[in-house]
Amino acid sequence: MVVKPKFTAQQEHIARICKALSHPARVYIMEKLSSMDGCCTSGEMIGDIPIARSTLSQHLKELKFAGLIQGEIDPPMIKYCVNKQNWEIAKLLLNGFLK
Amino acid sequence: MVVKPKFTAQQEHIARICKALSHPARVYIMEKLSSMDGCCTSGEMIGDIPIARSTLSQHLKELKFAGLIQGEIDPPMIKYCVNKQNWEIAKLLLNGFLK
DNA sequence: ATTTCATTTCGTAATTTTGCGAAATATAAA
DNA sequence: TTTATATTTCGCAAAATTACGAAATGAAAT
Numbered sequence: 001m002v003v004k005p006k007f008t009a010q011q012e013h014i015a016r017i018c019k020a021l022s023h024p025a026r027v028y029i030m031e032k033l034s035s036m037d038g039c040c041t042s043g044e045m046i047g048d049i050p051i052a053r054s055t056l057s058q059h060l061k062e063l064k065f066a067g068l069i070q071g072e073i074d075p076p077m078i079k080y081c082v083n084k085q086n087w088e089i090a091k092l093l094l095n096g097f098l099k
Numbered sequence: 100m101v102v103k104p105k106f107t108a109q110q111e112h113i114a115r116i117c118k119a120l121s122h123p124a125r126v127y128i129m130e131k132l133s134s135m136d137g138c139c140t141s142g143e144m145i146g147d148i149p150i151a152r153s154t155l156s157q158h159l160k161e162l163k164f165a166g167l168i169q170g171e172i173d174p175p176m177i178k179y180c181v182n183k184q185n186w187e188i189a190k191l192l193l194n195g196f197l198k
Numbered sequence: 199a200t201t202t203c204a205t206t207t208c209g210t211a212a213t214t215t216t217g218c219g220a221a222a223t224a225t226a227a228a
Numbered sequence: 229t230t231t232a233t234a235t236t237t238c239g240c241a242a243a244a245t246t247a248c249g250a251a252a253t254g255a256a257a258t
Contacts, residue, residue, distance in 0.1 A: 004149040007123035011130070019121035023246080024106035024114040027196070031110070043204060050103040055247055057206055062245095075255045076204045091197045097126070098190045122216080142234060154217055156236055161215095174225045175234045 014097050017090045020066035025049055025059045030082070033069060039081035113196050116189045119165035124148055124158045129181070132168060138178035 007015075021027055028049055033040055042056055049056070060080060063069045067086040071078045106114075120126055127148055132139055141159060145152055159179060162168045166185040170177045 005147055006149055007127060011123040011126045014126045015121055015123040018117040018126075022114055022118035022121045024110040025246095027110045027113045027117075028106060031196070041204075042206090048104055050105055051246090052248055053205070054207080054249075058246080061206085073254095076202090078205065094193065094197055097130070098193055124216095140234075141236090150216090151218055152235075153219075153237080157216075160236085172224095175232095177235065 010093070014093055016066060017068075017094060020063055020068055023059065025051055025056065026063055029059060029063060029080075030068065033080060033082045036081075039072070039079035041077040041079055043077065109192070113192055115165065116167075116193060119162055119167055122158065124150055124155065125162055128158060128162060128179075129167065132179060132181045138171070138180040140176040140178055142176065 021030065029045065032045055032048070042053070042060060046053055046056055051059075060069070060071070064071060067083055068090060069080050070083045071080045073079075120129065128144065131144055131147070141152070141155055145155055148155070150158075159168070159170070163170060166182055167189060168179050169182045170179045172178075
């Protein structure tokens with residue numbers, strides 16, 4: 001009987017990271033947050049890109065879900081920052097893949 | 100009147116590359132082809148991964164469409180190879196982004 | 199208690215992605 | 229010419245993505 005190997009955990013992980021970065025809005029968000037070093041609210045982002053607030057919110061949620069960013073509440077705003085630990089891991093993985 | 104800037108061409112380009120790499124089968128394909136240096140047929144790939152032949156074919160098509168690979172006919176097989184020129188560009192772009 | 203503000207969640211629609219098996223294609227071998 | 233081989237295309241279905249505006253949330257200011 002022929003066995004079908006699964007994808008490796010690394011292949012899955014790389015794909016997950018790339019998926020998180022597979023929309024220009026999310027590329028923009030990561031660029032913006034990286035450049036800020038500090039953090040940034042969605043209100044500061046919305047003026048830069050051609051999508052509705054609710055759509056931006058969805059993209060932020062996806063990046064948060066992927067672990068690449070995190071949001072801390074600072075009423076009435078939410079400050080988003082890069083999740084440095086996970087972003088480092090992501091960069092290492094991708095750099096390895098691109099090597 | 101408030102103008103909504105577009106995404107930059109670079110953001111679009113990075114997103115397109117990431118999208119091409121956003122599925123573990125496609126990550127596997129790029130790894131395999133890179134490691135082969137030479138080329139590789141879909142028949143040599145199908146045994147490594149848990150998807151049907153027709154599905155693999157679709158993933159190959161997407162990577163071809165994204166410009167990351169190319170296929171040359173060598174009947175009755177098709178030899179797929181990395182498109183080195185575009186892959187270099189992709190790597191440069193991603194490396195810049197990950198910097 | 200009401201209003202204001204920044205943001206998210208909800209409801210919905212259109213489109214894209216992923217997957218499979220069956221059928222089609224194209225070439226080489228018998 | 230029939231058969232075998234490698235691969236793709238087709239037809240379809242299920243699920244995910246992207247998008248928007250309207251409504252909801254939660255905290256602060258009035």
